[in-house]
Amino acid sequence: MNHPSRSPRPPAEAERLRAVFTEAAYDVTPSAVPLAAIEREGRRRRVRRRTAVLGAACGMLLVPLTVLVLREGVSAPVSGPSDRVRPPASSAGTSSPSPAAGKVRVVAPGERVEVAPDTEIWLTEDGKHWTEPGAPGPQFRSVIDGNLDLSKPGVSLQESGQAGSYFLSGIFNGKGEPARVEVSTLAGAVNGTALTLAGKPGWGVWYATVKVPASLTSDAGMPGVTRRVTVYDSAGGVIARQEFRS
Incomplete structure (x- = not known):
């Protein structure tokens, strides 16, 4: 069964639709770009990255210091007042x-x-x-x-x-x-x-x-x-x- 072929739209109708779409586009007002919010977010991210870098660097410095303190504690422990060696008191016979x-x-x-x-x-x-x-x-x-x-x-x-x-x-x-x-x-x-x-x-x-x-x-x-x-x-x-x- 053969269907009759559709004929193309006449150019006048196409021009009318284009005009309608164009008018509708002009009526749409784009929202303002939030520049201040974007700038604040950028600063926040930069500060966060800088803090993370500094924290890592400080951590690398503290590790050798911690090892040094532990080594000092092992090789030369600090004695409290009660641990100090006192010379024996002299007595008769010594x-x-x-x-x-x-x-x-x-x-x-x-x-x-x-x-x-x-x-x-x-x-x-x-x-x-x-x-x-x-x-x-x-x-x-x-x-x-x-x-x-x-x-x-x-x-x-x-x-x-x-x-x-x-x-x-x-x-x-x-x-x-x-x-x-x-x-x-x-x-x-x-x-x-x-x-x-x-x-x-x-x-x-x-x-x-x-x-x-x-x-x-x-x-x-x-x-x-x-x-x-x-x-x-x-x-x-x-x-x-x-x-x-x-």
Whole structure:
């Protein structure tokens, strides 16, 4: 069955439709472009990207610092006040090194000080105790038995030695805080060292070591090598002085 073919629209109708569409298009008013909103959004995105970049960079810097802190914590831990190492307190029966010559050291009662090889001195409230090579046991010199006159300044002396090396020591008493001890010997003047108890006991112990050539000593018995002992205070005043040999 054959359908009749449609004939094309006449040009006048097409022109009329074009005119209608054109008029309708002119009546449509486009909305304004939101430039301010677009600009704000652009700034927001730029700030967000910049913040993200900076955060990543800071993170990269913080990682090595964190590792460094951890390594420091492992290799050198920080101790609190309760973890600090404290030196053991001196007590009777223990020995501590001798202070350098010319010094004054405050010791605890019974604190033993090694003052020479195999020689120790310790102080108690009643006097001077010491040990020395060849002695059968500890030696003692009292400050309360009346053998020392503590009512006036004075210095006592004990000497021992062999092969030209002599150990000199004794008790001194007087008013003032000792600061220096000077010992005059056959071989010249040497600096002595003082030991004293805390507080103001009014007495202390001095000692010194000196080498004396054999030509200056006699062959008969134990020679006296000490000429004079002087104990000074910090101002240079004399606390006690004693002559032992003219």
